Amino acid sequence: MALSRDLCVLLLLAAVTAEAAKIQTYNHKGCSDNPTNTFKVGCNYCQTFFDQSSVKISEVQADTRISVHNQKNCKGYSSVAQIYGGGCVNQGKTKIRAVYISC
Numbered sequence: 001m002a003l004s005r006d007l008c009v010l011l012l013l014a015a016v017t018a019e020a021a022k023i024q025t026y027n028h029k030g031c032s033d034n035p036t037n038t039f040k041v042g043c044n045y046c047q048t049f050f051d052q053s054s055v056k057i058s059e060v061q062a063d064t065r066i067s068v069h070n071q072k073n074c075k076g077y078s079s080v081a082q083i084y085g086g087g088c089v090n091q092g093k094t095k096i097r098a099v100y101i102s103c
Contacts, residue, residue: 021066021101022059023047031056031088043103046074051095058086065102070094 020042024035031054039047057066062085070091071078080096081089089096 020059021057021064023099023101024056024058025049025052025096026054026056027052029053029090041101043101046098046100048072048074048098051097052091053095054088054090055096055099056086056088057083057099057101060086060101061103067100067102068096069098069100070096072097074098074100 020040023037023039023041024031025037025039026033027036035056036052037049039049041047055068060066064085066083066085066087067074067079068081068083068089069075069078070080078098080092080094083089
């Protein structure tokens with residue numbers, strides 16, 4: 001049985017959408033106003049950036065694990081927050097420097 005071209009395109013779009021995340025960083029606490037940076041990343045990817053006070057993660061599945069880090073390279077010892085699905089994370093005593101999207 002052959003799949004129609006339209007069905008193949010829809011399946012491809014669904015797979016790409018499920019594996020992408022939008023990360024926005026903010027210089028101030030809270031995820032409102034204009035973001036400092038916006039990144040679109042795939043699954044199992046560590047996005048690093050300069051010191052930020054908040055990060056907002058969106059366009060992810062509810063069961064996608066996200067870890068927020070206070071050091072670059074997303075090492076386990078630098079994890080300061082872990083959430084499932086999208087949300088906003090504010091810094092504690094140290095600035096946020098990386099986000100890992102695990103799918």
